Amino acid sequence: MTTLQLIELRCPICDTRFKSQQVISTNSFGGKRTDFHERAAGTQPLPYLIHMCSRCGYSGAERDFTEEAEVSPGLREHVWNELAPQLSTTTVAGSEKYEAAAKVAEWQALDVRHVADLLLRAAWCCVDEADTEAERFFRRKAAWKFAEALDSFDGVAREERAVLTYLVGELWRRVGDMRQATEWFNRVPGEITDQSTQQWVVDAARQQRDCPREWFG
Ligand SMILES: [Zn+2]
Incomplete structure (x- = not known):
């Protein structure tokens, strides 16, 4: 169950x-999808x-609403020009919040990896919103961003490369692009840094390439 409170x-x-709802506790016994999307009960x-x-x-x-938030004049301008005009008066969907947060993170020039994470979460929200088209849109964007992070010098810690390489493959698979998915899954064994703790990533990549499953476990 997820417990919320107004802050x-x-x-x-x-x-x-303004008031917003915040998560005080949650638990995930709904399982985990093969793109690491964890499901909570309720x-x-x-x-x-x-x-x-x-x-x-x-x-x-x-934390982006605390003193720690970095607000440059450029960021301010982007927000007023690009986010403010799109504000809807109805309830904002989770995916829309993540999409906006990803834009803010890009304007703040934060890590590509961080932007990719936000886009992945936008896609996860779309699953719950039953919006297949938007889900594919965000999966594609997340795949490109994770690939960009993997391409950049120091964009991803060495020991995380295998799992993110697998994830890019899985994102393409879920978009329906098996050619790109296979390419990424095949790169996973070459990214392993520690056989004993990462063999599961190699196994997961092989499984998702040859006989895909939607859930782990
Ligand atoms: Zn504001």
Whole structure:
């Protein structure tokens, strides 16, 4: 079960104070999909881990609404020009919050890896929103971003490369592009740094290439 509580946040862009729901506890006994999407019982916590300012559309995790948030003039301008005009008056879907947060992270020039994570979470939200088209859109975007992180110098820690390489394969598989999926799955064995702890990644890549499953375990 997921327990939520209302918190008050202050937007670092427009200074608006607004209330948002926050996750206080959750547990995941719903299982884990083969793209690492964990399922909780009942309400899914994911949409409540990101908050969106109701006035300007600035989005991020709770810490992005604290003094720690880095607000450059460039970021401010992007938010007002690109997020504020798109604000809807109805309830904002989890995927929309993650999409906005991914844009904010890009404008803040944060790690590509971090942007990729937000896009992956947008795709996960789409699964719960039963929006297949948007899900594929975000999976594709996440796959490109993770690939960009893997390509960049120091973008991904050495010991994480195998699992992220597998994930890119799995994202392409879920988009329906088996050619790209196979290519990425085949790269996994070459990315292993420790056979004893990472053999499962090699096995998962082989399984998803040859006889795919939707859930782990
Ligand atoms: Zn704001």
